[in-house]
Amino acid sequence: MAQRPSRPTARKTLLGVAAAVTLAALNAPAVAGFAQDAYHRYEINQPEYKAKYGHWALASLPEKYQLNSIHAILLHTGKVLLIAGSGNNVKLFEGGAFKSTLWDPSTDTFKKIDTPNDMFCAGHAQLPDGKVLIAGGTARYEVLKGDVKRAGGAMLVKNENPDRAHTFPKGTVFRAPSGVEYRSQFSVRVPAAKKVPTGQGGNVKVTASEARVFVEAADKGPLGMTNTTEQYAIQGLKGEDADNLYGIANKLGLDKKDFQGIKDAYEFDPVTEKYTRVGSMREARWYPTLTTLSDGRVLAVSGLDDIGQVVPGKNEVYDPRTQTWSPAPTRYFPTYPSFFLTGRRKIFYSGSNAGYGPAGKGRKPGLWDLRSNTFTPIGGLKDPDILETSSSVLLPPAQDKKVMVLGGGGVGESPAATSRTAIVDLDAEHPAFTAGPRLPKSIRYLNSVILPDDTVFTTGGSRGYRGKGASDILKSQIYDPHKNTFAPAADPTVGRNYHSEALLLPDGRVAVFGSDPLFADRADSRAGRFEQRVEVFSPPYLHRGDRPDLAPGGRTDVEHGGEVVLRTADPARISRVRLIRPGSATHVTDFDQRSVALDITRRGNGTLTARVPNDAALVPPGRYMAVAVDTRGVPSRAVWIHASG
Incomplete structure (x- = not known):
């Protein structure tokens, strides 16, 4: 893997800073360090650097809107719903102080949202009408x-x-x-x-x-x-x-009491910007996974139940038309399992998960057929016992049916971590994982975000459990599935580990939220503090000149197999159009993100048509971002499309 040089050569040198660095190095190490930092700040803001590595900036989150971001969900209004609930703060839980904040990245403005229950560590998924389902949360905090x-x-x-x-x-x-x-x-x-x-x-x-x-x-x-x-x-x-x-x-004792889940479920409406309670689940769930199926219903699995045990395979399905739940096939998984819809009523489980459950149960990757309730294990994965807190992503375009697993840690508070990546082709006759390129360091809590140019941006993470030993890794990289290589990206300034998440924004940037370290120093002697800053990455493609324009050319509601008309000043400039499902992320798991390639026809009158695949398993019904990418790999701003099924 190519490594970014620590100091790429700029075409023009800031002579004053360079002289200061030389002088300081001869006289005072502290002054030299200050001057080197000044030069680095100068260097990373140069156009050439940004065009190669991208650029980071902090969002201006006013104090009254700050919260412990546990969940981050992109809405079809372009706003981001940040949910803390009690935010892993038992005092807020006991006081009933539950928080949500709505962020508009286009104007950098914020709004508090009334939060009716403790949605801390719930599950969530995008619904066909553009609303968001949030199910589960916290009934009780753990007691050692x-x-x-x-x-x-x-x-x-x-x-x-x-x-x-x-x-x-x-x-x-x-x-x-x-x-x-x-x-x-x-x-x-x-x-x-x-x-x-x-x-x-x-x-x-x-x-x-x-x-x-x-x-x-x-x-x-x-x-x-x-x-x-x-x-x-x-x-x-x-x-x-x-x-x-x-x-x-049978037994009532003074043993450790784990977190306990709730059965409550809510829909969040991006238009009214309010939560509405819907039918309760049959099982209480804390750390569940919610997956939108091809018919628009939502599958809920796993989580800790009302007595703090992993739900023993009692899964269920939510029907948004009736706002009620019904039983689903029984199968056990550890908490927050990473699921990918790969066919009608077919799910791929990558093995990535967020932690609760025994080491030897429900952790093998495989294909789950919901119709027959059969599970076919998929082998070939190196370090299969180091999958907890790993990242998984459906590589773009989704038609290729390739899933990548990145990094991970050992079960529980194990110090084990890995730099392994692996890829499985689910279209192969006999799917099996094959080794991918290594990450720069052994890492867990890595966030992975699909970009419009068919690459995957990865950032943050730590070597140790919840950042122990000051082990946050201030590195980012971009994976190219076509080349099967990583390229270095600009370094973030904020460390991220447990309880962090990242989302692609409609303008092509990536926003990163949260982090919940156990400790604040290398000696693990001072308690950590939840990271409330929001850092935004502008990928290199946003620093390569003007962007292609894109606008709706008519109706934006399209059925599977139908076409949508898009307007652009220069159709010949457009090389591809991608349909990107808005993300809903928590615990370095994104329940929804996927990027689908659309067949396009260029017109001479400033329009092009894009055909949505006639496959609801590939394009689950719901709201999507349509993004045009030009021949240089530069994306347009997103146009929102409704795939209505």
Whole structure:
């Protein structure tokens, strides 16, 4: 891989700065360092440097709009929805202070958005009408073992009444035979018991229904601990209800309590700029993946449930027409698995994930057929046990069906990291990973963003878990799938690791958000601070002269297989048009981004037509950015298109 020289030669030298560097080097190292920094600042702002490596700049985010960006979603209005929820801040969680900010990159203006629930570590996906689905989030923060004051765990609430369901509010008291009391931490609804005919004289067999809820002992200390299965009376019930409804628990202890998810789901409307609550999921989820399917429905998988365990393969599908959820094929995955829609009801799982789950379960890459619920593993990947917090991207154009995996770390807080990249061709007769070019350093938390010129921009990351040991890597590079090589890009000035994300903007720039380091120094002796600055990268193509113009030439709503008319002053200048799905990113995973090549016909009257592929699995219904790229690789600003299916 070609390496960027530390000091590329400029055509003109700033003589005063060069003289200062020489003088300072002879007299005072501190002064020399200052002068070298001044020269570097001069050098990276030269046109020749920008045209080769691009350029970074900080967005002007006013203090009152600052937040811990956990999720970043590009909307079809061109604005970016930044969601923090409680932002990994337990004090904000306990105070109910949940945050979202709307950023308009074209005007660099901001707006606070009322946030109805803690969407911290939710899942999200673009919907066919341009709204965004956000599902899951935080019901409870983790509590480390030494800090757990009350015994707690899962309580199964049983109902033997076949004629009536029952809902218990948060705070319902369950009493053990010994008299120890436990309180539910959430409300719970228990369905009516099931009646099953026995076939003998019209008799029926009644099977108790059950629902699960997390409970904690009313009193602090070890007296609430139990390792035996017991039946618990529900306080406040009388008569038959007291007989038919009761709790069962196997273990209630002072063990570490993991994060717990919620079932709530919302749609965000980019036009009204408001959240609207929709039907709740069947399972609580924290760290779930949401994937838009070819029919516009959304698949939800994995996440931590309402007792802090990885959802055991109970997946579900959201229908935006009815705003309700229904069961999906059962299959287990670790949290935030990286999914790519590759066919009608077919999903490729790259093996990249964000962390929770055992090392030996659900981590092998493969193709998942939702119709038959079969999973075909795909091999050939070097360092398959170092996939956690790796980056995955569907290489452009999406028609090639090639997915790249970049970097990654070991499971949990493992110090292992890798510079490995690998590529799989899903169109091959027998798909298998093959080695790609190495990254400059072993790295995890790398963000990867598809650019309009069919390259992939990668940036940030760290060598250590959550940046431990001051291991953030201030490097960026651009991968060319055609050449299968990386080229160096300008160095960012802000380190990024855990809880970071990056998005392509409609004007061709890339915005990078967040970072949540554990520590703030090399010795890991000072607590880290969440990075709230937003840094924006202007790729080299934005520093190579004028850009091609592009505007709608008529209707922007197009069916699969249909054509859209675009206006441009010089159609002959345009070499290609790409349809780019707006990103929705969190935890270095982008749930939506893909770039689709369009067949174009140039017209002599200042127009061209672009045909959308007749394949809803390649172009899931929704809003897209149409971008024209000229013969120099310079993109136009985006025109928004609606692929309506």
